[in-house]
Amino acid sequence: MYVANKKRYENMQYNRVGNSGLKLPAMSLGLWHNFGDVDRLQTQKDILFCAFDHGITHFDLANNYGPPAGSAEKNFGRILREDFKSYRDELIISSKAGYYMWPGPYGEWGSKKNIVASCDQSLKRMGLDYVDIFYHHRPDPETPIEETAQALDLLVRQGKALYIGVSNYSAEQTREITKVFKELRTPFIIHQPRYNMMDRWIEDGLTDVLAQEHLGAITFSPLAQGILTDRYLNGIPEDSRAGRSSSPFLSPEKVDETIDKVRKLNDIAKKRGQTLAEMALAWNLQEPTVTSVLIGASRVSQLEDNLKALNNLDFSEEELKEVDKILL
Numbered sequence: 001m002y003v004a005n006k007k008r009y010e011n012m013q014y015n016r017v018g019n020s021g022l023k024l025p026a027m028s029l030g031l032w033h034n035f036g037d038v039d040r041l042q043t044q045k046d047i048l049f050c051a052f053d054h055g056i057t058h059f060d061l062a063n064n065y066g067p068p069a070g071s072a073e074k075n076f077g078r079i080l081r082e083d084f085k086s087y088r089d090e091l092i093i094s095s096k097a098g099y100y101m102w103p104g105p106y107g108e109w110g111s112k113k114n115i116v117a118s119c120d121q122s123l124k125r126m127g128l129d130y131v132d133i134f135y136h137h138r139p140d141p142e143t144p145i146e147e148t149a150q151a152l153d154l155l156v157r158q159g160k161a162l163y164i165g166v167s168n169y170s171a172e173q174t175r176e177i178t179k180v181f182k183e184l185r186t187p188f189i190i191h192q193p194r195y196n197m198m199d200r201w202i203e204d205g206l207t208d209v210l211a212q213e214h215l216g217a218i219t220f221s222p223l224a225q226g227i228l229t230d231r232y233l234n235g236i237p238e239d240s241r242a243g244r245s246s247s248p249f250l251s252p253e254k255v256d257e258t259i260d261k262v263r264k265l266n267d268i269a270k271k272r273g274q275t276l277a278e279m280a281l282a283w284n285l286q287e288p289t290v291t292s293v294l295i296g297a298s299r300v301s302q303l304e305d306n307l308k309a310l311n312n313l314d315f316s317e318e319e320l321k322e323v324d325k326i327l328l
């Protein structure tokens, strides 16, 4: 039976999400990869225990995480039941709907039908009465934004979600849905965009909207799925995300295209006395709207390395310029 480390709150930093009442750890853990039925349950447990023991109180899921889709929520539900039950009130658990989940016209996107049904399925899989944050996973070009916002608002009124977020929305779409949420008085507090040294799209407008609307950002793939670590410095390991043919989201070609820049970034990290992963996470957190970096880990040692990022979050002007020179 798991018993959490008594000192778990001593070293983590907690940041307020926008101007809401909610604080998130500077580092959160995502269950997109490594928590499906294809992954060893004991490793899943070890990663989650290590995270919570170090003050990571936030675990991020979605209906479709696995593989197979749904299995990450199911496995997380089992671990919650077996090991984390007495810690539920110390945890912030999120899920999402929007990507393909089941066949037919209601199994994806942003209709009220999809969002309400998907949230119910997620709660059942995880064995929860409510999630702390529920996200619309991607904008829907066909459903009126008012309908999507009303569906998310309904989840809060039904007690199925405490807070609402959106993910992958552009600056303009974020502004638009914020307007509807304000009319509905929905506790919409957070945006989940991709953001890392290699993908800085949020700097072209979204961060301005987030700052103006007092929303927080939790940034996903802050390590560019492993590219911004030492994982690929000496080739592509078979057990890495890029090396596994079952992972369509990171290809060996993508690694090859970026490796020269990665080596140069690694040199800066060394000069700072950090690993590249630590530096990439620290760099992410210096963007003022970023409340939390949302990392993934396939083993405990990666998580332990990543947590060390919090020991040195400061950059000199010169270091930032050096990073920009490599990347821009």
Ligand SMILES: NC(=O)c1ccc[n+]([C@@H]2O[C@H](COP(=O)([O-])OP(=O)(O)OC[C@H]3O[C@@H](n4cnc5c(N)ncnc54)[C@H](OP(=O)(O)O)[C@@H]3O)[C@@H](O)[C@H]2O)c1
Pocket (backbone or CB within 6 Å): 029, 030, 031, 032, 033, 034, 060, 061, 137, 167, 168, 192, 219, 220, 221, 222, 223, 224, 225, 226, 227, 229, 230, 231, 239, 240, 241, 242, 277, 294, 295, 296, 297, 298, 299, 301, 302, 303, 305, 306
């Ligand atoms: N909203 C969305 O649309 C969306 C999309 C994507 C992700 N997300 C969320 O964001 C979370 C994180 O995404 P991500 O997994 O792409 O994040 P990431 O932190 O950029 O990548 C994680 C992967 O990098 C490698 N890694 C991590 N730390 C390492 C270290 N210290 N040294 C060497 N390699 C290391 C591991 O891959 P190996 O397998 O190679 O070991 C690990 O699984 C997801 O779980 C999910 O919750 C959301």
